[in-house]
Amino acid sequence: MDGVPLLRSPSTPHPAFHPLTVVEVDPVAEHAVSIGFDVSSMPMFLDYRAGQYVTLRALINGESVRQSYSIWVPPSRAAREGVIRVAAAAVQGGRMSPWLASEVTIGEVMAVLPPRGDFVLDEVAGPRHHVGVVGGSGITPVLAIAAAALEQHDESTVDLILANRTRESTVLGSEVVDLQRATEGRLRVEHILSRERVHGVRYGRIDPLVIRAVLDDVGDIDAVDDWWLCGPEGLIADVEKWLQGSGTSAEHIHRERFTSTGPVDPRKNPPSGT
Numbered sequence: 001m002d003g004v005p006l007l008r009s010p011s012t013p014h015p016a017f018h019p020l021t022v023v024e025v026d027p028v029a030e031h032a033v034s035i036g037f038d039v040s041s042m043p044m045f046l047d048y049r050a051g052q053y054v055t056l057r058a059l060i061n062g063e064s065v066r067q068s069y070s071i072w073v074p075p076s077r078a079a080r081e082g083v084i085r086v087a088a089a090a091v092q093g094g095r096m097s098p099w100l101a102s103e104v105t106i107g108e109v110m111a112v113l114p115p116r117g118d119f120v121l122d123e124v125a126g127p128r129h130h131v132g133v134v135g136g137s138g139i140t141p142v143l144a145i146a147a148a149a150l151e152q153h154d155e156s157t158v159d160l161i162l163a164n165r166t167r168e169s170t171v172l173g174s175e176v177v178d179l180q181r182a183t184e185g186r187l188r189v190e191h192i193l194s195r196e197r198v199h200g201v202r203y204g205r206i207d208p209l210v211i212r213a214v215l216d217d218v219g220d221i222d223a224v225d226d227w228w229l230c231g232p233e234g235l236i237a238d239v240e241k242w243l244q245g246s247g248t249s250a251e252h253i254h255r256e257r258f259t260s261t262g263p264v265d266p267r268k269n270p271p272s273g274t
Contacts, residue, residue, distance in 0.1 A: 135231025
């Protein structure tokens with residue numbers, strides 16, 4: 001996913017970029033990397049909510065480019081390690097993602113805005129059941145949300161329905177597995193592949209029948225406390241329409257679509273990318 005322009009009122013102070021050093025560059029899928037920034041001495045980068053994103057600025061081929069990327073680690077992990085991590089999958093024609101995925105190295109210093117965004121997990125009391133419906137790199141904020149939600153209460157559960165083209169293109173797939181193991185069954189994951197047939201893995205695209213089948217053990221969708229929809233606009237629109245038609249209250253449906261210009265709340269009409 002590649003930059004969103006910042007929305008602010010005239011009275012809002014102009015947000016400031018800060019120089020952050022890249023301390024990790026790890027492959028997380030085919031043509032995708034996780035990039036870790038040292039924020040151990042930058043409290044403004046550690047005071048974020050699961051699901052938020054940061055905006056990066058870099059000079060690429062002589063052009064100053066801004067792009068936004070979601071933080072995929074929960075705030076608790078960032079605070080322990082002093083590192084925030086974003087994931088970037090190279091987008092054909094993208095202005096920053098191909099550069100991040102193939103050229104950025106440890107030691108690079110980038111200008112970064114502190115975390116922003118409204119696609120976030122709220123603090124709640126008691127156990128909750130969350131369901132994430134995710135397409136491609138939409139996993140990045142939802143993975144942070146899932147980890148933070150499972151930390152909130154030891155009886156909370158999360159179901160993730162992840163749509164990707166192939167196993168190799170599944171962004172942060174091993175990190176999802178790590179979270180499954182660490183939470184001992186409270187995170188359940190259903191993969192759906194659209195361009196590769198694998199024994200035991202659903203083939204095709206996410207639709208209401210698939211969601212109902214995945215949640216069969218829940219009983220009905222009324223047992224879900226919060227829905228997290230993130231990915232291409234068409235996927236989000238279809239799932240949201242079905243949920244609303246099934247009686248799910250809008251306050252329990254959280255959505256963010258990923259475009260070539262970054263994470264966008266599809267309920268709003270954002271200005272064009274910078």
